[in-house]
Amino acid sequence: MNATEKKIIAVIEAHREEIIAFAEDIENHPEPGFQEFRTARKTAEFLKKTGYQVEENVALTGVRAHWERKNAQQGTGDTGRKNSGYPNVTVIGEMDAIGCQRHPKADPHTGVAHACGHHAQMAVMAGAAIAFSDPEIRREISGSLTFLAVPAEEYIDADKRTVLREQGIRFGSGKSEMIRTGVFDRTDLVMTTHVHMVDVKEDFYLGNPACNGFNAERVTVRGKAAHAAIDPWNGVNALSITSSAIQMMGLMRETFREEDHVRLHNVIRKAGDVVNSVPDEAVVETKIRASSLERIQEIRQMVDRAYDGAAYAFGGKIERENLPGYMPIRPRMADTVLVEAAEELGLVYRNVQPGDFNNACTDVGDLTQLFPVINFTFRGFEGRLHGEDFHITDKEKAYILPAKLMALTIYRLLRKNGEEAKKIKESFTAVFDKQTYIEYIEKQM
Ligand SMILES: [Zn+2]
Structure with a gap:
């Protein structure tokens, strides 16, 4: 010294x-x-x-x-x-x-x-x-x-x-x-x-x-309210859309490569108001982590397809707000x-x-x-x-x-x-x- x-x-x-x-x-x-x-x-x-x-x-x-x-x-x-x-x-x-x-x-x-x-x-x-x-x-x-x-x-x-x-x-x-x-x-x-x-x-x-980067989004799932017992057939269940989308993300996991270190997690912030009505709105925050900017974008497209696909199946709508995250x-x-x-x-x-x-x-x-x-x-x-x-x-x-x-x-x-x-x-x-x-x-x- x-x-x-x-x-x-x-x-x-x-x-x-x-x-x-x-x-x-x-x-x-x-x-x-x-x-x-x-x-x-x-x-x-x-x-x-x-x-x-x-x-x-x-x-x-x-x-x-x-x-x-x-x-x-x-x-x-x-x-x-x-x-x-x-x-x-x-x-x-x-x-x-x-x-x-x-x-x-x-x-x-x-x-x-x-x-x-x-x-x-x-x-x-x-x-x-x-x-x-x-x-x-x-x-x-x-x-x-x-x-x-x-x-x-x-x-x-x-x-x-x-x-x-x-x-x-x-x-x-x-x-x-x-x-x-x-x-x-x-x-x-x-x-x-x-x-x-x-x-x-x-x-x-x-x-x-090296360390993962991430991207997040807040997704609002729009359905249609109806009485849960009298006429549920007139409703569009936002919770069903949400849980289907999350199921799909779970199934998509088998396509993630080890070397990409993908982590995908969701928090459901809201999924309906009262039990005896068909939930007409759900809010989910989804976070995607991966080791490269390209892979983050790729997984994000998969996540978006899961939401859009589930909404299509039930006849609901998806609104999304992207929340830029951190880079790897x-x-x-x-x-x-x-x-x-x-x-x-x-x-x-x-x-x-x-x-x-x-x-x-x-x-x-x-x-x-x-x-x-x-x-x-x-x-x-x-x-x-x-x-x-x-x-x-x-x-x-x-x-x-x-x-x-x-x-x-x-x-x-x-x-x-x-x-x-x-x-x-x-x-x-x-x-x-x-x-x-x-x-x-x-x-x-
Ligand atoms: Zn710290």
Whole structure:
């Protein structure tokens, strides 16, 4: 470790109690997606106190702290918007909690809890931000750094999306909305982290395994009401259409290929009003997960045929509202800078291998379609993700060590004129740029 790296470690060590207190404060006040008002306020306070210029209410509840080297020729300051020609690294912390009513730390009103460990991610981002607030450390890097607290990683359902649209949120997740509104316009490279999402025994898992994307839709099945006993022959049963469609989806499962990791699930939100009338309206939310954008679209067409076919058979109608989801993660093996940083810290880690797969979905997937995303996950917890038994067991492994790994990796990316960051950026081929990404999502809406 050179002097700068030692200094990075020392600065994080010096603030360890503060970082842990920040994590626990967020954990004890969980908030749902796009409602992270307190979390945002606390994050903004923390980053301001650390010496950053902070922008709030980014995509409703997001918080952005930015720093770039003051440069006499460019005249850019801490909030400078000019591109200095050096790379930008954007570090993500997810703010939202997940619905988990029975979790001991769940908010009694909203029923959400930090059962996905996002509070730990926030601490990691905060710890890295502290390290790069130090003037001596800043002198050793070129480029710019953005610390971005992002709302709403967890799925936002159809009703909530309707309300959010009235508040100006058009895309269904925090990162997606931030791409749309230009928050990532200056980003060259993204850094993300999370508690382990796949079963990894080691403390750290370096890289980004492939992961499913998803698409959802809200389907309203229209039938015709009639007395259930006097003249049911005059009715069209929306519940029968719905259950037939779901039956068909079940039978279609035999055509799903293992390698596509298809997951198809439904929730019936409504299926009639009273028992003695033929149900004339049913509402179903259907979610399709698969490992590629093409396969998601293909399965979606099958699902649509199941609904349309069932409606045709009974003489009903289908109305659908598409709810764009998250894109699959494009896998990325552990970058050398990340592995070297883990080695420096003497961590117990393993690297992502080709073929590793995470069946869950995250809107980090969307970012991987546009930017190189350097990712690692970490342990320090016990229990199931999203489960009532999820809890942090080791503050060092959940908050402090990942913050050090994050900070050392950033340093390795941006030292020596940011040559490593530039190299990674140049070797990356994006699937979408901002414009084509927006068009793709809008086409599905
Ligand atoms: Zn999560």
